[in-house]
Amino acid sequence: MVAPEISAPARVAAPDEAISLDELRLATRNHGMPLEALRYDLTPAGLHYLLIHYDIPDVDPDAWRLRIGGHVDAPVTLDLDQLRARERVSHTVTLECAGNGRARLLPRPISQPWLDEAVGTARWTGAPLAALLRDAGLRDGAVDVVFTGCDHGTERGVEQDYQRALPVADALGEEVILAYEMNGAPLPPQHGAPVRLIAPGWYGMAQVKWLREITVLDGPFRGFQNAVAYRRKRDPDDPGEPITRIQPRALMIPPGFPDFMTRRRIVDAGEVRLRGRAWSGRAPLRAVELSVDGGATWTPAELEAAGERYAWRAWSASWTARPGDHELCVRAIDELGGQPVGQPWNTQGMANNMVQRVIVTVR
Amino acid sequence: MVAPEISAPARVAAPDEAISLDELRLATRNHGMPLEALRYDLTPAGLHYLLIHYDIPDVDPDAWRLRIGGHVDAPVTLDLDQLRARERVSHTVTLECAGNGRARLLPRPISQPWLDEAVGTARWTGAPLAALLRDAGLRDGAVDVVFTGCDHGTERGVEQDYQRALPVADALGEEVILAYEMNGAPLPPQHGAPVRLIAPGWYGMAQVKWLREITVLDGPFRGFQNAVAYRRKRDPDDPGEPITRIQPRALMIPPGFPDFMTRRRIVDAGEVRLRGRAWSGRAPLRAVELSVDGGATWTPAELEAAGERYAWRAWSASWTARPGDHELCVRAIDELGGQPVGQPWNTQGMANNMVQRVIVTVR
Numbered sequence: 001m002v003a004p005e006i007s008a009p010a011r012v013a014a015p016d017e018a019i020s021l022d023e024l025r026l027a028t029r030n031h032g033m034p035l036e037a038l039r040y041d042l043t044p045a046g047l048h049y050l051l052i053h054y055d056i057p058d059v060d061p062d063a064w065r066l067r068i069g070g071h072v073d074a075p076v077t078l079d080l081d082q083l084r085a086r087e088r089v090s091h092t093v094t095l096e097c098a099g100n101g102r103a104r105l106l107p108r109p110i111s112q113p114w115l116d117e118a119v120g121t122a123r124w125t126g127a128p129l130a131a132l133l134r135d136a137g138l139r140d141g142a143v144d145v146v147f148t149g150c151d152h153g154t155e156r157g158v159e160q161d162y163q164r165a166l167p168v169a170d171a172l173g174e175e176v177i178l179a180y181e182m183n184g185a186p187l188p189p190q191h192g193a194p195v196r197l198i199a200p201g202w203y204g205m206a207q208v209k210w211l212r213e214i215t216v217l218d219g220p221f222r223g224f225q226n227a228v229a230y231r232r233k234r235d236p237d238d239p240g241e242p243i244t245r246i247q248p249r250a251l252m253i254p255p256g257f258p259d260f261m262t263r264r265r266i267v268d269a270g271e272v273r274l275r276g277r278a279w280s281g282r283a284p285l286r287a288v289e290l291s292v293d294g295g296a297t298w299t300p301a302e303l304e305a306a307g308e309r310y311a312w313r314a315w316s317a318s319w320t321a322r323p324g325d326h327e328l329c330v331r332a333i334d335e336l337g338g339q340p341v342g343q344p345w346n347t348q349g350m351a352n353n354m355v356q357r358v359i360v361t362v363r
Numbered sequence: 364m365v366a367p368e369i370s371a372p373a374r375v376a377a378p379d380e381a382i383s384l385d386e387l388r389l390a391t392r393n394h395g396m397p398l399e400a401l402r403y404d405l406t407p408a409g410l411h412y413l414l415i416h417y418d419i420p421d422v423d424p425d426a427w428r429l430r431i432g433g434h435v436d437a438p439v440t441l442d443l444d445q446l447r448a449r450e451r452v453s454h455t456v457t458l459e460c461a462g463n464g465r466a467r468l469l470p471r472p473i474s475q476p477w478l479d480e481a482v483g484t485a486r487w488t489g490a491p492l493a494a495l496l497r498d499a500g501l502r503d504g505a506v507d508v509v510f511t512g513c514d515h516g517t518e519r520g521v522e523q524d525y526q527r528a529l530p531v532a533d534a535l536g537e538e539v540i541l542a543y544e545m546n547g548a549p550l551p552p553q554h555g556a557p558v559r560l561i562a563p564g565w566y567g568m569a570q571v572k573w574l575r576e577i578t579v580l581d582g583p584f585r586g587f588q589n590a591v592a593y594r595r596k597r598d599p600d601d602p603g604e605p606i607t608r609i610q611p612r613a614l615m616i617p618p619g620f621p622d623f624m625t626r627r628r629i630v631d632a633g634e635v636r637l638r639g640r641a642w643s644g645r646a647p648l649r650a651v652e653l654s655v656d657g658g659a660t661w662t663p664a665e666l667e668a669a670g671e672r673y674a675w676r677a678w679s680a681s682w683t684a685r686p687g688d689h690e691l692c693v694r695a696i697d698e699l700g701g702q703p704v705g706q707p708w709n710t711q712g713m714a715n716n717m718v719q720r721v722i723v724t725v726r
Contacts, residue, residue, distance in 0.1 A: 006629065006724060007625065018380070018382055018383060021381075023387075028395045028478055037552070047419075055621060115387070156624075189410070259365070260416045262388075263385070263389075
């Protein structure tokens with residue numbers, strides 16, 4: 001264990017506690033996707049959200065090796081050329097941080113202080129994971145598959161390399177890949193170069209970057225990121241439920257133009273075409289709805305036809321903007337339900353998909 | 364003027380005032396360079412710092428035109444092909460935000476809350492500006508050259524397109540270019556696509572992105588960003604001094620590994636090679652010095668030989684890390700002087716180059 005002044009337990013801010021310097025340190029390193037970038041089908045490198053727990057490791061692609069071992073018949077080690085020589089597939093995938101929206105919660109869990117912007121969509125290219133696991137001879141009784149990154153640090157008192165496990169049935173999903181390209185270029189350092197996991201539909205914590213080892217377990221993984229960090233807990237003593245697939249969410253491009261400091265929006269009166277994107281990792285989308293009265297009433301938006309299952313979909317809706325202040329909201333509804341208007345609070349602010357609110361002054 | 368609840372005057376935080384939601388909104392959009400990225404000679408796209416006053420505009424490169432006019436004999440309009448057909452030069456340039464370090468000041472000016480990380484170095488390629496201005500027939504009596512971007516918003520009550528001017532002698536500097544490539548690729552949207560100004564040596568506010576117009580004036584430019592925003596003021600009534608070229612600064616890659624939440628560093632005892640970069644836009648560097656006792660005593664670091672004038676230079680120094688807590692500091696010294704250990708405070712937190720402090724626990 002590490003001294004608590006260096007690595008403290010998770011906590012929730014006092015009701016009147018403003019953003020701390022610790023939270024700011026994370027916010028100046030990691031960054032969200034500015035919401036006007038919802039205009040791009042694929043998020044350009046540098047605009048895609050980033051959440052990096054420790055430091056970006058310096059991984060030499062020539063020296064890089066991936067070990068696959070544990071509960072398999074034939075452990076294997078691959079280099080980058082061997083991985084790139086395997087079957088090559090590409091998927092367009094929307095990724096979102098499980099902590100998105102955390103800083104809008106009251107009281108606020110202290111961690112990376114996201115508002116609404118921890119999202120991005122890229123075209124990821126790599127080798128299917130299932131074939132690699134089958135080639136290694138997955139044994140009967142496999143339960144979890146652990147992915148270990150090269151990034152090292154302490155967190156809530158525990159020193160660790162970043163590790164996350166997927167249940168074996170999910171790891172064998174045909175859409176899961178070991179990605180070495182993003183939007184047609186080699187992975188940038190901050191997105192996991194040279195190789196990362198892409199598990200479409202899952203929140204970002206599953207998408208292990210700077211991947212160096214895959215270990216098959218014949219029992220459940222009890223590591224920090226699965227057992228402690230990424231869980232929905234009602235109180236600190238609650239063991240909580242695991243965070244898995246992305247809940248439905250819609251976001252809009254804030255209309256008009258902003259003020260530098262308050263980010264408040266000014267819109268000229270008249271017909272405004274509102275646009276944005278919507279996605280869900282847990283179930284197919286059914287609809288997107290718009291509210292121009294702060295969530296009191298809702299009307300359907302036009303939703304683009306479904307493309308790739310785990311890519312966001314464009315939506316649009318018309319709004320007759322009349323002078324005055326208005327609060328615009330948007331919500332996505334998938335086959336399992338819709339986004340809440342009020343906050344779905346939990347101690348670590350995980351998988352919170354409360355609706356976006358954009359306050360607009362029409363002139 | 365815009366209503367003050369939307370666009371408020373500049374202010375300084377109360378002594379005990381924590382980070383506001385307005386500051387956080389900026390921090391989740393804009394981002395610094397994680398300091399471990401000091402390891403790269405050229406900062407990869409997506410790690411270079413970004414400060415965007417309003418929204419990233421959606422500029423169609425095919426429809427884009429640049430108008431050059433004002434106090435010239437032959438106003439001209441160019442498209443992107445015409446600009447790219449001109450002489451093509453490349454410069455490696457370190458850019459830094461004039462507000463870097465602002466959130467470390469006491470009391471804290473309320474604006475983008477940078478700690479130390481608002482920096483990056485890229486290889487910029489484009490057409491020399493001086494030849495363009497000469498071709499347009501710069502008239503006698505030209506004083507300032509105004510650069511106008513496509514980005515629009517309100518700021519401190521004033522609605523504006525982002526505009527900044529350079530004195531004509533600086534605009535004619537042979538190193539100043541209209542850049543259309545960054546690190547060998549077309550500019551990404553967030554760095555000013557399709558064309559931005561690069562004025563090497565100047566703070567970031569001069570490097571106008573999404574450039575659409577260049578206007579030569581026969582008198583001083585009185586626009587907001589020159590006359591109000593980017594000035595060093597002792598108090599709100601002080602007209603202040605203009606912010607121009609980058610003050611000297613050195614930064615180190617924080618050694619060891621971090622805690623997720625506090626970002627505190629843990630280092631194993633023994634010989635540690637500390638590394639980083641140093642730069643100055645106002646004068647050539649003379650030295651870099653290291654302190655391992657919080658700034659009480661200083662020893663010289665090794666400084667890499669000078670390369671391109673406006674690119675950062677690598678430095679390194681050995682440190683025998685002994686168990687306990689230590690405060691590491693580094694400072695750059697150029698031909699005009701060195702970085703202050705205490706804060707050079709001003710009302711807007713501009714051009715503050717107080718030394719970096721890294722607290723390290725050695726085990």
